[in-house]
Amino acid sequence: MSSSIVIIPTYNEIENIEKMVRTVLGFPYDFHVLIIEDGSPDGTASKVKELQQEFEGRLFMEERSGKLGLGTAYIHGFKWSLAHDYTYIFEMDCDFSHNPEDLIRLRKPLENGKFQLSIGSRYVKGGKTVNWPIGRILMSYFASVYVRMVLFIGIKDTTAGFKCYHRDVLAKINFDAIPFKGYAFQICMKYAAIRHGFKLIEVPITFIDREFGTSKMNAGIFKEALYGVCKMRGMKL
DSSP states (O other): OOSEEEEEEESSOTTTHHHHHHHHHTSSSOEEEEEEEOOOTTSHHHHHHHHHHHSTTTEEEEEOSSOOOHHHHHHHHHHHHHHTTOSEEEEOOSSSSSOGGGHHHHHGGGTTSSOSEEEEESSSTTOEEESOOHHHHHHHHHHHHHHHHHHOOOOSOTTOOOEEEEHHHHHHSOGGGOOOOSHHHHHHHHHHHHHTTOOEEEEEOEEEOOSSSOOOOOHHHHHHHHHHHHHHTTSOO
16 A cells, blocks of 8 residues: 555646656656546546556546536545545646656655645745746746735745645645635645644745646636635634
8 A cells, every 4th residue: 555645636638647647657656646537528537547457556536527626626635535544645737837756855854754744836946937928927926925925824835736745734624614726725725734733845846837738727716816815814724
C-alpha cells in the first residue's frame, strides 16, 4: 500500500492524461493516482479505464455526472483518499503546468513532521512563471497581495494549486463549510490549515502555462475569489 496519492481532476484532458499518468507512475517511487473525472465528452474517462488495466492497483478513477467545479472535485478526492488511508495527499493539474518531478520536493518537508502542508509556489525565491502573459502574471501576483491583506496570512502564492497535504490537515477541515469552486477554494484550504494550527511551507516551482487543451479559468472564477476572501474569516472551517 502506497502512502502517497496524487489527485488530478479532469475535464477534456485527452491530450494530456496518458502522458501525465505514465509520468507520475513511471517514477521510482510508489505513487498512486486518483483521477476525478467530470464527464469529459472527449474520451478522457475511456483512456483512464484503458490505462487502469496496465496500472492495476495504482490508478483509480471516480467519475462524476458533469462539470461540477474544481473545488468539489478535490473535496471528493480528499474524502476518498482519507477513506483509503493515504498519508500524503497531493493535488495537481493535468496539463503539465505543474511539473510532476516536483512531487518528491513537495512531500519531503512533511516527512519529518515539521510541516503538514507544502505549497508549490511561484512567488518565493526560486519560483517563476513561464509562458504567461504579463497581465495574467500581475493579476495573480496582486491577487495574492490582496488575500494576505484581508486574511492576515503570510503565504506568497495564495492561489497555488500544486500542494501536498498530510492527512491530518484534511481530516481536520470542515469540507461542508467550503462553497468555493476555483481560486477561492485554493485560498480557503490554505487559510483553514492555518486556522487549525498546522505549519505550512512554500517550495519554489516553475509554473508553465498549458501547451495542450483549454484553460478552465474564467471571469466567474476570479470574481468568486475576489468576494469569497471577504467571507472566509467568518466561516467555520
